[in-house]
Amino acid sequence: MSYNNYEGFRVGLGGVTSEKFSQKYKIDGYTAYGTKDGVFKYSLGGAARIGNYSNSWIGASYTDDVREIASTSFVIDKRVFKIYDPRPINVSTFYNYQNYRAYLETKIIPKTESIWQMVYSKIDPLFGYSYNLNGHLIDRYTMTTAMVSLQWNPFSDYMQTPTGRLEIEKRFPKFTFQFTQSLPNILDNDFKFNKIDFRAEYEKKYLNGQKSAVLLEAGYANGDVPITHLYNTSPNNLTKDKIIQRITFSGRNSFETMYFNEFFSSQYVKLQLKHGFKRIFIAKKVRPAPVIVTRMAYGTMEHPENHIGIEFKTLEKGFFESGIELNQIYKGLGLTGFYRYGQPIAAF
Structure with a gap:
């Protein structure tokens, strides 16, 4: 169960078959219902193992669901459900997507896990938005894309088992790469573009119980890309005038003052x-x-005039915030406070 401003309470159930069901085949799926929009969402897929040593699977799926606009998603993460993720509570701008997906998942390259896929999508922005494509306004569109998403953990230790390669000792840094290419003139694809996404993670634990962490993310989109598939850098601040009105639940890696x-x-x-x-x-x-945090971001926007129906700013001048988290004060609850550099506002 989760909550957001568009769906209201989102309740659902999902799962994937285990090796007790079959060591050669697996079925996965979920269904969810939004109490506010009154719509069922669902996904159903299946896969067949084509390699034990490399733990390789080939599969297909269909998904009809909603997603926050301009949110960065690494397919290799594969986590549809999160036990605790408070940030979406205040998200209200979504788009509906219907995905027909065929994929290959493999660990054949040492110290990597990768997904290679082709996806045909029907996209419907659930807010007043159109994209100006060569003088024609498009408010619903289709995309046919090819993608590779790869997680590389060069310093981790792995163990080979009869059912594949397992990461037994996690070490940093870790790197994630993702490349997306639209396929023009295939299945009525409306756009021609490519995207490159990158993530690097580093953590260091000290003997005295302290821990340092660094997260670097970057994205590059080139061509005709609607705002649903661009980048918003994970904002988490309510559009309210008074500080007391902007008190909310903090995210894990989001900009609390954006x-x-x-x-x-x-x-x-x-x-x-x-x-x-x-x-x-x-x-x-x-x-x-206590945790001290600093975040910063830079960005640009190609052809902002093509996005009709939504007002926004760009990040050429950068965005900076710093703050303090007091986690686990009592039974997992805590408090955070952040300050936005160069701006007459702060979020607490």
């Missing part, structure tokens, strides 16, 4: 630095874990 739909980019780079200190003993059940 308003929803304030900035969009066709090219961007984002850097996040975190350092967590030892937990501070205040009382037996009150032991907060």
Whole structure:
């Protein structure tokens, strides 16, 4: 169960068959219902194992669901459900997508996991938006794309098992690459574009219980790309005048002082630095874990005039925020406060 401003409460159920069902085939799927929009969403897919040593699978799926506009998604992450992800609570701009997908998933390249796929999508923005394509306004469109998404963990240790290669010792840095290419003139594809996405993660734990983390993300979109498939750099600030009205749930890697739909980019780079200190003993059940955080982002937008029906700004001058998190103050609950550089606002 989750909540967002468009669907209301989203309740659903999903799963994937285990090896007790079959070691050669698997079936996965989910269904969900939004109490506010009153629409069922669902996905159903199946795959067949074509390689035990490399844990390779070939499969296909169909999905009819909604997604936040301009949100960066790495297919290799493969996590449809999250136990705790509070950021979508305040998201209200979504698009509906119907995906017909064929894919190959493999670990044949040492210390990598990759997904190679082709997707035919029908896209319907669920807000007043049109894209100006050579003088023609398009408010619903189709996309046919080829994509490779690859996770590379060069310093991790792996163990070969009869059913594939397992990561037994996770080490950093870790790198994720993703390349998307539209396929013109195939299945009524409306757009010609390509996208390159990159993510680098680094963590270091110290013997005294402290931990440092670095997250670098970048994206480059070239060609005719509607705003649904561009970049918003994960904003998490409500569009309210007073600070007290902007109190909300913080995200894990989101910009807490950036308003929803304030900035969009066709090219961007984002850097996040975190350092967590030892937990501070205040009382037996009150032991907060302080974390200092700094985030920054730069970006540009090609042909902003092509996006009709939505107002936004761009990131040529950069965006900067810093703050303090007091995590796990009491039973997992905490408090955070962030300040936005050069702007007369702050979010708490």
